[in-house]
Amino acid sequence: MKKGWILSCVMSSLISSAIAQQPALDDYSFTTADPVVGTLVGLKKAKLSGPQAKLFGINGKQQVYFKGKTADQDWYDLTVEGTGPxxxxxxxxxxxxxxxNRNGVIAHRGAWKNTGASQNSIASLREAAKLGCFxxxxxxxxxxxxxxxxSHDHMHDGVNLExxxxxxxxxxxxxxGETLPSLEEYLTEGMKQQKTRLVLEIKSSKISKERSLKLTEKVIAKVRELKAQGWVDYIAFDFDVCKKVKELDPFAKVAYLNxxxxPEQLAAAGIDGFDYHxxxxKKNEGWIPEAHERKLTVNIWTVNDPELMKGFLAQKADYITTDEPEKLFALKSEK
Known part of the structure; x- marks a missing residue:
């Protein structure tokens, strides 16, 4: 049993190392006003290939940039070749x-409460995008x-998901009536639009820490496989999972939930922000301004009371996660 656990840990470490050594960009989005897309890391003697390579170049700072005027296109696929570790x-x-969208409204498990969609369904994702949620x-x-x-719960209809x-x-x-979506199905649907970001919570395993970390590795690998980095932000209750995300993809945005x-501890660990109940x-009123001073993002869950929404809007929370995004939009429109 002990030998099996050690072997599993070694294999997990090798997989993590392989994922972390893959080439990456520090930004996967672009605007028509800025020719620079992002900085390429993890490669030497890099060159672009593929059908859209002629539109881009790599400068001396390893920045990928548009050679000419930035086209008003939804997305581009770039293949990069070079020498890595x-x-x-x-x-x-x-x-x-x-x-x-820049409105800071996050639909908790999608927009379901007032739409008839099921929580964490493809339909609730579509409804959140239709509402214009961040x-x-x-x-x-x-x-x-x-x-x-x-899925949110560890059990569904009496079946343990793990x-x-x-x-x-x-x-x-x-x-x-929908099936439980796979991560691939959910991401594929979310990538059909460029207005609503996909805020992915990596659920803590009830079986073991090892499974939580393995889930993290598989999630990061799937996001890379689908080329979904430009859409996805991460959240997790397990601090080790948050740190694992940053180890595997240093440029991913991850917030801690627990x-x-x-804010000082989060900043020291390289976590991008907090996403707290x-x-x-309310118990730690100084944390919001301190987080902002440390350049951390502030997200608050799950806020359904309009009075609480008003209070956190007044405190300049970057994001508010809610079961009722319609209420939050209505309050923001009054400002």
Whole structure:
């Protein structure tokens, strides 16, 4: 048993190292006003290839840039080849035009409460995008056979998501008749638009810390496989998971959920911000201004009371996560 655990840890470390050594951009979005897309890291002697390579160049600062006028296109796929720590390597990135909403409204498990959609469904994602939310929050678990499933609770219709297989879960239905989406299905749907970001919660395993970290590795790998980096932000209750995200993708945006770390501790760990329950911020009123002073993002969940919404808007919270984004939009329109 101990040998098996050690082998598993070694394999996980090797997988993590392989993921972390992949080439990356420090930004996967562009605007028509700025020719620079992002800075390429993890490669030497880099060159672009593929059908859209002629539109871009790489300057002496390793910045990928548009050679001519930036076209008004939704996204481009860029293939980069070069030499990395493990030798010759290539990677394809999707850079998306930054049309994302800036209203700070995040639909908790999608927009479901007033729309008839099920929580964490493809329909609730579509409704959040239709409303114009900054983000649609959703939760990801790992099945017994390492599948990635979108659902909030660890149990669905009496079935434990962590101990069931993908085929077993395929038979289950949400209240609106949908199946439980896979992470790939959810991301693929979200990438059809460029207005609403995908706020991905990596759920803590109830079985072991090891499974939480393995889930993190698989999530990061799937986001890379689908070239979804330009759409996805991460959140997690497990501080080690947050740090693992930054290890695997240093330029990913990740916020901590559990409420037991000060802004100083988050900044020291390289975490981008906090996403705390409103009760935590009522007890620690100085944390919002301190977070802003430290250039951390402030997100607050799950705020459904209009009076609480008003208070956190007055405190300049960057984001508010709510089951009722319609209420928050109505308050913001009154300002």
């Amino acid at each position: 493990a030798g010759k390597v290539s990677a394809t990135f999707r850079v998306v035009q930054d049309r994302f 983000g649609s929050e959703f939760d990801v678990h790992m099945t017994a056979d390492s599948g990635l499933i979108v 101990t069931a297989s993908r085929s077993e879960l395929a038979a289950l239905r949400l209240k609106n 409420g037991d770390k000060t 409103f009760s935590v911020l």
